Amino acid sequence: MSKKPVFFSVFMGILFLSSLVFQGCENQLRQFILILGMANDGMGSGSIDTVSLTGSGIYDEGTEVSAQAMADSGCSCAGWFDAESGGTLVSADNPYIFNLIEDTVLYAIFENVPIASAVNIHDGGIVESGFIIGTAGDDITLAAVEVKLDGGAYTAATGTTSWSFKLPTGGSTWKDGSLHTLGIRSRDEAGNYSGEIFLHVRKGVNKDVNGDGYADLAVGEYNYNSGQGRAYVFEGGLGGIADQDLSGTGFAETTLTGEANCSFGCSVQG
Ligand SMILES: [Ca+2]
Numbered sequence: 036m037s038k039k040p041v042f043f044s045v046f047m048g049i050l051f052l053s054s055l056v057f058q059g060c061e062n063q064l065r066q067f068i069l070i071l072g073m074a075n076d077g078m079g080s081g082s083i084d085t086v087s088l089t090g091s092g093i094y095d096e097g098t099e100v101s102a103q104a105m106a107d108s109g110c111s112c113a114g115w116f117d118a119e120s121g122g123t124l125v126s127a128d129n130p131y132i133f134n135l136i137e138d139t140v141l142y143a144i145f146e147n148v149p150i151a152s153a154v155n156i157h158d159g160g161i162v163e164s165g166f167i168i169g170t171a172g173d174d175i176t177l178a179a180v181e182v183k184l185d186g187g188a189y190t191a192a193t194g195t196t197s198w199s200f201k202l203p204t205g206g207s208t209w210k211d212g213s214l215h216t217l218g219i220r221s222r223d224e225a226g227n228y229s230g231e232i233f234l235h236v237r238k239g240v241n242k243d244v245n246g247d248g249y250a251d252l253a254v255g256e257y258n259y260n261s262g263q264g265r266a267y268v269f270e271g272g273l274g275g276i277a278d279q280d281l282s283g284t285g286f287a288e289t290t291l292t293g294e295a296n297c298s299f300g301c302s303v304q305g
């Protein structure tokens with residue numbers, strides 16, 4: 036934030052010239068110049084596609100002026116900084132509205148807005164795990180991913196770029212078939228928040244055996260080895276459950292084998 040933008044010296048030259056122009060006009064209404072610029076000190080590796088700055092001009096003394104910086108949807112303006120002092124924050128407001136009483140050079144600093152999303156559930160989907168998991172990203176370090184349930188307060192998830200959030204348990208466990216709204220957002224170290232994502236979901240049967248957020252599949256083979264029986268657990272992932280040919284090279288992540296003649300696996304759920 037302390038780095039002077041390149042346009043600093045150029046604008047100081049303009050200010051000097053403007054002061055010459057307005058010399059000798061002390062008996063008339065005084066006018067001052069407002070110059071707006073921008074710097075991307077806060078953008079890290081990010082970039083800005085579209086920027087508009089409005090408010091630069093020459094105004095009568097005391098005029099209420101508005102300095103406004105607009106950028107594409109992936110950026111936010113962190114505030115207006117004073118070029119002459121080399122980077123003092125003048126106002127975090129945008130637009131910044133003030134009365135112009137002296138020649139003023141301000142520059143806006145833009146920052147990337149982080150993103151966040153869930154990966155094991157989508158809007159309108161069925162929750163089949165005790166966890167919501169997702170990803171988030173930004174040009175600088177993420178400080179937190181936060182989740183809120185049904186209009187409650189946001190609370191921190193575990194992790195940031197890959198995160199998980201444990202759904203209510205015990206007496207607060209969601210009832211099967213009940214409808215809920217999830218709010219998800221992330222925040223970078225500079226304090227910028229992502230947009231909020233809202234997912235409307237229905238509580239289904241928990242099929243997540245290993246607690247990784249993805250529904251798993253149990254399959255019984257009760258006549259294995261003349262009635263000994265087996266049960267297989269196939270673990271789900273981002274792409275669902277991959278096809279497996281157990282007679283060839285395929286395998287289940289977990290195989291349970293029963294005792295002789297017990298037809299283990301004749302009834303499985305999930
Ligand atoms: Ca950022």
Ligand SMILES: [Ca+2]
Pocket residue numbers: 242243244245246247248249250251270271
């Ligand atoms: Ca799982």
